[in-house]
Amino acid sequence: MSITYKTPASFSGFSCLGGDCEDTCCRNWEIKLDRQHFDLLSDVMSKDEHGKSMFEQYIRLNESSITSDHDYAFIRMGLNGYCAMLDDKGLCSIHANHGASVLGDVCTMFPRVISRCGNTLELSGALSCPEVVRNCIDEELPLKVKRFKAADLPRSKNYPIQRELSNLEDDFYSENFSLIREKFMEVIANEKYELETRLYVIANLANKISTFYHRGCKEPVAGQIQQTISELSSNDFVLKLGTLIKEYDAETPISMIVVHSILSIKLQQAEDENISKFYEKIIHDYDANNDNATEVLAENLNKIRSKLDKNTQKYIDKAITRYIINCLYREWFVSMPDPFTYVQMLLVRMAILRSLIYLDLGRENISEQAIIKQKIVYVMYNFARNIDQNMEFLKVVYNALSEQGMMNFDFSLAFIRIN
Secondary structure, three states: OOOEEEEEHHHHOOOOOHHHOOOOOOEOOOEEEOHHHHHHHHHHHOOOHHHHHHHHHHEEEOOOOOOOOOOOEEEOEOOOOEEOOEOOOOOEHHHHHHOHHHOOHHHHHOOEEEEEEOOEEEEEEOOOOHHHHHHHHHOOOOOOEEEOOHHHOOOOOOOOOOEEOOOOOOOHHHHOHHHHHHHHHHHHHOOOOOHHHHHHHHHHHHHHHOOOOOOOOOOOOOOHHHHHHHHHOOHHHHHHHHHHHHHOOOOOOHHHHHHHHHHHHHHHHOOOOHHHHHHHHHHHHOOOOOOOHHHHHHHHHHHHHHHOOHHHHHHHHHHHHHHHHHHHHHOOHHHOOOHHHHHHHHHHHHHHHHHHHHHHHOOOOOOOHHHHHHHHHHHHHHHHHHHHOOHHHHHHHHHHHHHOOOOOHHHHHHHHHOO
């Protein structure tokens, strides 16, 4: 069976900036090391005393009772939060001295994510890299894909495949994944409708479909999925949902209550992370250090949105649109119990991201698109690093929302409106 290789056009020309990047991907993360590359590193670093000392000090076996060859060991960060293997130019000394072949999968492939969908290998980029964010939000046609060659990857053989669909004959959840995902992305990419309308469409669609399409589901009745998609994404129905959104008027700032609560937890757990420091500065600048923090922030956010010029609002919506499409393409909703659970969590994450972008821009009177882009890039890649791709933290968020009964379609519109 021949394999097709495809990647979003925005990622097809990606190239690491190395020392020219405004940040480094080698900090504040737990870097997994597979068994093969642990052994390779042990061999090459033991050839001199300095390398041997660095290996013994910073590379640790995974002592968890549940482990595998994939996460056999970890590279421990230094006291300053940066990888101790970086040289004085902020570049990897292991790569410089021994080449890429001895590096683990994470170090070699980041920010690349490879997934297998049937006979197609999909290459995507993690938004925790600022260069990926820049390329992503600049893309004019968000659904455009290109072919890539395995030979162009940092490792052309034995490259890690992060996820792939089940090939079980009775796994109807996986079997219909491509159809549902394609419709979600198609709806979000249709920028003739307002962003909030598009978000409401996929939330409603995911909610309806999840009643019969979910993990462990039986084979859907012939045409059931296609019929539901057709009914809930028709032009007339989309316009109806757009009208409902305009009529939405929450008595309490539900979204900001959730956003502030989540970011406050992050502040308590990891005050040294960039997104925590960023939010702490926002709280200070808006004088929201009191019991009325959510009301103060919600009021300022609404003022900022109402005062933004159309071009700036359009640019923010464009960036968020591409963020969502990147998530839908790179992440797979079949990792969740049903499509709605995935979409609701995506709406919550997006509410946090949009709130941070608006509140950041509201601190200054900015109209130059280049500066706006720079600010969005900073917020988005740090949000991705510290929250969006931190699965342990997202589990905390999910559990908290579930306990409050917010993993429910009744709350979707509140997260979409972010007021």
